[in-house]
Amino acid sequence: MALKANPIWGYAKAPHFHVGVPDLGSRPRVFSLDFRGLNKWECCCVGVSAQTPQRAISPVEDEKPTHGVESSGAIQRLSDMELTGFHKDLNLLPKPLSATELSSPSCDGSKVRVAYQGIPGAYSESAARKAYPKCETVPCEQFEAAFKAVELWLVDKAVLPIENSVGGSIHRNYDLLLRHRLHIVGEVQLVINHCLLGLPGVRKEELIRVLSHPQALAQCEMTLSNLGMVRVSTDDTAGAAQIVSSSGERDTGAVASAEAAKIYGLDILSEKIQDDDDNITRFLILAREPIIAGTDRPYKTSIVFTLEEGPGMLFKALAVFALRDINLTKIESRPQRKRPLRIVDDSNKGSAKYFDYLFYIDFEASMAEERAQLALGHLQVSFLILHDM
Numbered sequence: 453m454a455l456k457a458n459p460i461w462g463y464a465k466a467p468h469f470h471v472g473v474p475d476l477g478s479r480p481r482v483f484s485l486d487f488r489g490l491n492k493w494e495c496c497c498v499g500v501s502a503q504t505p506q507r508a509i510s511p512v513e514d515e516k517p518t519h520g521v522e523s524s525g526a527i528q529r530l531s532d533m534e535l536t537g538f539h540k541d542l543n544l545l546p547k548p549l550s551a552t553e554l555s556s557p558s559c560d561g562s563k564v565r566v567a568y569q570g571i572p573g574a575y576s577e578s579a580a581r582k583a584y585p586k587c588e589t590v591p592c593e594q595f596e597a598a599f600k601a602v603e604l605w606l607v608d609k610a611v612l613p614i615e616n617s618v619g620g621s622i623h624r625n626y627d628l629l630l631r632h633r634l635h636i637v638g639e640v641q642l643v644i645n646h647c648l649l650g651l652p653g654v655r656k657e658e659l660i661r662v663l664s665h666p667q668a669l670a671q672c673e674m675t676l677s678n679l680g681m682v683r684v685s686t687d688d689t690a691g692a693a694q695i696v697s698s699s700g701e702r703d704t705g706a707v708a709s710a711e712a713a714k715i716y717g718l719d720i721l722s723e724k725i726q727d728d729d730d731n732i733t734r735f736l737i738l739a740r741e742p743i744i745a746g747t748d749r750p751y752k753t754s755i756v757f758t759l760e761e762g763p764g765m766l767f768k769a770l771a772v773f774a775l776r777d778i779n780l781t782k783i784e785s786r787p788q789r790k791r792p793l794r795i796v797d798d799s800n801k802g803s804a805k806y807f808d809y810l811f812y813i814d815f816e817a818s819m820a821e822e823r824a825q826l827a828l829g830h831l832q833v834s835f836l837i838l839h840d841m
């Protein structure tokens with residue numbers, strides 16, 4: 453069978469199943485998560501906290517495990533610039549000093565520091581709180597800063613959006629999952645109810661421009677078009693509310709949460725302005741260590757792989773799951789950024805160029821289950837057969 457599958461991450465305890473693609477420098481990883489309930493998987497997450505930070509992040513003092521964000525009243529976010537000052541070699545990263553300093557997070561997340569993209573009042577912060585109700589949330593300027601904050605032991609977890617029921621996949625985070633060595637340890641879904649916000653006393657009709665995160669603007673596309681407003685992108689929804697609040701411009705509004713209205717002292721001019729009532733964003737919870745997959749409850753596993761060109765290749769690859777009655781919950785494909793084009797020799801007609809894709813699959817099974825190991829083994833063995841022939 454001409455099926456070639458190169459799983460990029462995927463790891464099971466059985467020694468015969470250990471796969472990875474070296475050119476991405478990726479350590480084989482299992483991205484497995486329990487999707488049934490937060491309390492369940494939270495208890496099986498092994499979280500490790502660095503010491504509580506005492507001072508602002510400094511690229512100079514990079515040997516101590518006490519980096520963090522100083523709370524000086526003003527909102528301070530972890531930025532890429534601040535983070536790149538740290539070790540490039542992850543093996544040299546500061547580790548907690550002794551076993552006594554390692555604290556397992558409690559089930560309500562009271563000892564967990566969770567990075568999110570945005571500033572207080574962003575939906576991502578609410579998602580972090582939904583995952584770990586008593587956690588300390590750490591705002592980050594960009595998604596990548598949140599990934600790095602976990603890698604650099606500044607925080608224990610990151611909660612990042614991956615998909616919205618209206619806007620679709622958040623591709624940036626799919627790409628970043630491959631560039632960083634983190635594990636998916638859970639997911640959380642949040643109902644997103646957007647509000648139109650303005651300065652106190654402003655009427656909706658006075659607004660000529662509205663600021664928000666591009667995803668939020670897309671989710672309110674029809675409403676905003678009907679109101680004839682000029683749309684301006686910002687880093688996050690709460691950031692938009694903060695700008696409106698500090699600018700004092702009465703003709704400028706923001707699309708953000710009711711929570712953001714409260715924090716930044718704005719009026720709610722309209723509620724639930726998203727085009728679809730049921731507007732849900734799915735967030736991934738990322739950690740340095742994987743959870744130990746079990747069979748005690750339902751699990752989800754995520755893998756990514758490439759396939760050889762040919763008719764029905766994806767169909768054949770997915771058959772390894774169908775044959776074992778394993779339900780797929782999500783398929784995503786992204787162009788291979790490092791090697792986007794594949795040149796195919798089309799005998800008579802010369803050569804053609806196609807995009808090469810990475811396929812991301814989420815399936816409902818745990819890597820501790822035989823059927824999941826067999827399915828991924830099958831995917832890999834098919835690749836080996838091709839090479840033996």
Ligand SMILES: O=C(O)C(=O)C[C@]1(C(=O)O)C=C[C@@H](O)C=C1
Binds near residue numbers: 573574644667687688
């Ligand atoms: O801007 C925010 O408040 C976010 O948390 C980001 C974000 C996203 O990236 O999708 C999260 C949820 C909503 O879908 C809109 C925006």
